[in-house]
Amino acid sequence: MGAKRHKPEEIVTKLRQVEVLVGQGMARMDATREVHITEQTYYRWRKQYGWMGTDQRRELKLLQKENERLRKAGPDLMLDKLILAEAAKGKLLSPARRRACIDHVRSQLNVLERRACRVLRQHRSTQRKLPRGRADEERLVAEMIELARQYGRYGYRRIAALLRDAGWQVNDKRVERLWRREGLKVPSRQPKKGRLWLNDGYCVRLRPAYRNRVWSYDFVHCRTDNGKAFRTLNLLDEYSRECLGIRVKRMLSSTDVIDALSDLFILRGVPAYIRFDNGPKFVAEAVRDWIAAVGAKTAYIEPGSPWENGYCESFNARFLYELLDGEIFYNLREAQILIEQWRRHYNTKRPHSALGYRPPKPETLVTMDQRPILH
Template identity: 70%
Template sequence: MRQVDVLIAQGRTVAEAIRQIGVTEVTYYRWRSEYGGLKSDQVKRLKELEAENARLRRAVSDLTLDKMILKEAAKGKLLSPARRRACVDHVGAELDLSERRVCRVPGQHRSTQRKISAFPDDEAALTADIIALALQYGRYGYRRITALLRDAGRLVNNKRVERIWRREGLKVPQKQPKRGRLWLNDGSCIRLRPENPNHVWSYDFVEDHTHDGRKFRMLNIMDEFTRECLAIRVNRKLKAVDVIDMLSDLFILRGVPGHIRSDNGSKFVAKAVREWIAAVGAKTAYIEPGSPWENGYCESFNSKLQDELLKGEIFYTLKEAQIVIECWRRHYNTVRPHSSLGYRPPAPEVVLWRHNQSCTNIDPRPPQWGRPSRSSCRQYS
């Protein structure tokens, strides 16, 4: 523009001056409308400001687009590559953006996005077995399900079972119980610990009702060392005489234990019960009143009985309750994996094999209540 002004001052026409600098008249007049009256340093500064303004506009648009991508993405943290991959596909389809642009926001690498997940050949069969066991044993966690799968003959890792467990939404949340003060008296399970089988037995009552609303009681007796449920007596009413009758049968079959732990219920502190237990050579260990956690082994068993059986069954008659509860007791002793025993049952069934039998006759299907699974092949001479 300054050169054109000089040529015009020398007597040239505007058209001749424009042709001499090698631009069109449209370009010249556009420059004149934009930069007329500005010096070269001012024009340079103006161009820098325009470039900065364009950069800021791009940054604002990028931030707005990132906000839109995050808003469209799934709620919560995208921790696993699978969730990131699904999120990128969803956002790209909804906002019509490129894969490169969407992967930049959640920090997903493009090679990870394009990787095709490879599953083992037995993934579908294993998933079906896990779901079947979860439906059968609704309150079991993935560790016990893993133990049952291994007993059935599957070589499976507990981490793989956990991954499938979480993917299928099979996790069962448990409420955190309130805990009280542990007084640690001589009858608590902390001071008096079982040291061998038949050392400490514990027993307690559990109440439930049949479909007609009538209550029945259960007397649970267990060996604290082996975690085996020795007996469950079910009846409408259980008195001190019934407690003595049940204990006498078990003493004849298994011998007299060193201690018998219980709470301070009227059936346990009755004079007849205490005198009879002392007469046969056993000792009583009473917990502190109002401190059920001191009888922790039996209370834990009672909670398993409630959670895995009583809360999911409707009993129409007392006889039905006696049969079903006895089947569950056998299942608990011979099949159910126990976490404190390395996920083995407390008293697995011992099978004496004849010479014409082999381990190939073992039924690999999941065990049912009342039909204990012969999960291990043991032979005694």
């Protein structure tokens, strides 16, 4: 049987005991025999541990305990590392993904469910409880997919608004969950835009405080299938976001602008302001004189500042994204019909985010003045 291996705190205790005995007049050799060690062992211990006091012994003991804990935890840490390496790449943001990942890890590494759940931060009750969808979930998903197919440019928020209009009691979160589960498109968040500031630091923007206060118009270019270009004149009420009309022609002159505005003035009255670009084609002398003659005011846009006409520019972006970029027009008449259908849908059914996901002119409020007048 081998010699006993002393712990550091035991060695320090024996050294202190020898010092006490020597201090009482006992010879060092006799003192070492009293504590059951040889003189050579005493000198070796004193060289290694003689400098230690009470505090150092306490710290040494804590370090030994920590080393023992780390030694025992070594295999556990290695196993945890293997579990994390075997797990799916990226963040496991949903319980369903964690559930599938834990099943995969257990099949590959043969580890306990308790350990895999602890490493991947999944509660065991969540792991064992199978999700049960609502009874109406299949019908909801089918209708959601149908709306997504019909309006391929809409995100889940507008689809959720259309579902609520159809009678479903759903919120945006549930629609988003099903939307992502079915792999449908999730539009990226639009970056925020700053205010309009002039050089002197003064912020100027004519705000549409009520309906028919500020109208704006702008032109959009497109082509038919044979390569010939056509233009659209888009007129918008900035307060209600309603598209007042879209005139579609191969060429649009100041006379066409006056004709379109005249029809709208007769049906809706004269607005307080009309906002439009300051280019030579947009502010022809005849258009400016005619607007002044009927009692309206013009709100010009600074050169190179399209963001000053933000409402109409936003409408043009939706017009391009939702219709023009996804349609092939074989002739001008087809373009006129499809554009007018989209305008009616935009006014009566399409949820508008700035209006609390309500349409600018709901179908129940459509009157005779909504007849197509700009073709």
